[in-house]
Amino acid sequence: MQSVWKSDFSIDMDTPKSTRNYYFEDLSVGQHFETDTHTVSEDEIKAFAAAFDPQPFHLDEQLARDTLFGGLAASGWHTAAITMRLLVDLGIPTGGLIGMGGEIAWPRPTRPGDTLRVASEVLEVTPPRSHTDRGTVLIRNRIRNQHDEVVQEFTGRLIVRRRPMTE
Amino acid sequence: MQSVWKSDFSIDMDTPKSTRNYYFEDLSVGQHFETDTHTVSEDEIKAFAAAFDPQPFHLDEQLARDTLFGGLAASGWHTAAITMRLLVDLGIPTGGLIGMGGEIAWPRPTRPGDTLRVASEVLEVTPPRSHTDRGTVLIRNRIRNQHDEVVQEFTGRLIVRRRPMTE
Numbered sequence: 001m002q003s004v005w006k007s008d009f010s011i012d013m014d015t016p017k018s019t020r021n022y023y024f025e026d027l028s029v030g031q032h033f034e035t036d037t038h039t040v041s042e043d044e045i046k047a048f049a050a051a052f053d054p055q056p057f058h059l060d061e062q063l064a065r066d067t068l069f070g071g072l073a074a075s076g077w078h079t080a081a082i083t084m085r086l087l088v089d090l091g092i093p094t095g096g097l098i099g100m101g102g103e104i105a106w107p108r109p110t111r112p113g114d115t116l117r118v119a120s121e122v123l124e125v126t127p128p129r130s131h132t133d134r135g136t137v138l139i140r141n142r143i144r145n146q147h148d149e150v151v152q153e154f155t156g157r158l159i160v161r162r163r164p165m166t167e
Numbered sequence: 168m169q170s171v172w173k174s175d176f177s178i179d180m181d182t183p184k185s186t187r188n189y190y191f192e193d194l195s196v197g198q199h200f201e202t203d204t205h206t207v208s209e210d211e212i213k214a215f216a217a218a219f220d221p222q223p224f225h226l227d228e229q230l231a232r233d234t235l236f237g238g239l240a241a242s243g244w245h246t247a248a249i250t251m252r253l254l255v256d257l258g259i260p261t262g263g264l265i266g267m268g269g270e271i272a273w274p275r276p277t278r279p280g281d282t283l284r285v286a287s288e289v290l291e292v293t294p295p296r297s298h299t300d301r302g303t304v305l306i307r308n309r310i311r312n313q314h315d316e317v318v319q320e321f322t323g324r325l326i327v328r329r330r331p332m333t334e
Binding site: 100103 | 215218219220221222223224234235236242243244247248249251252255259262263264265266267268269270271272273301320326
């Protein structure tokens with residue numbers, strides 16, 4: 001199923017988002033997740049850029065041609081934001097997808113019309129210390145376009161709640 | 168000067184953005200830059216979250232109270248996007264602020280009403296290899312709120328054009 005976002009970034013808030021919830025105990029090293037896809041329109045690229053990254057190669061096809069990108073390209077932060085949305089739509093750990101940070105790389109730009117999807121893998125799980133209700137997991141998210149090319153890789157540490165004792 | 172962004176992320180594109188341009192040769196290790204400030208409204212936080220990170224603690228003050236954040240907080244990717252905008256408004260290297268990637272951390276969340284500013288420092292400069300017109304710089308951006316608390320740190324590598332020989 002494709003997510004549909006309006007170019008002004010408003011969204012139908014009644015759409016059901018998360019279908020799955022995870023506790024820390026449900027995550028293990030080597031686990032894989034695959035999100036739905038989202039096709040990025042030229043309007044979306046320009047709207048995001050106008051707000052957050054107003055550089056010529058994110059705003060104007062003509063001006064973009066003479067730049068390093070050689071054509072209109074999405075802001076890397078736009079690709080990161082789309083990634084987040086795809087992950088949230090997939091289903092979130094109970095307590096939320098709370099990122100502490102991580103390493104991000106953009107090996108190539110997102111282009112108008114690109115259909116993106118995220119593949120995640122759990123790399124490490126760090127159990128909660130005693131008397132706390134949350135552990136951390138290290139997750140690698142690879143975001144690929146329709147040609148199977150990686151447009152972003154983010155390896156980040158998330159805080160995840162453990163299952164309450166009373167359950 | 169404060170940037171003013173509408174909550175639907177539209178923006179007056181006639182506003183002059185960049186006042187300075189840099190070539191690779193204009194950057195050196197230890198150089199500092201300081202951006203203008205931007206005050207983040209509750210509406211902005213919710214609008215960004217609705218599009219890209221629709222989790223309760225980014226959307227609803229009431230629901231956010233019982234979460235790890237203890238109140239409404241901006242998506243980390245929203246803080247990252249605001250950072251990018253402040254940097255672009257400051258003035259950009261000729262050829263653009265083209266990020267290859269880097270390390271990001273969010274030591275604490277951005278809250279409604281927070282006034283953010285970015286302080287950047289050039290950590291490394293890597294000259295262009297022969298026959299290329301661009302080098303890379305490693306820059307650390309620290310984003311602080313009005314209490315001088317760091318809400319984000321990003322250390323990233325940028326591609327920067329060198330000054331054309333003919334100039």
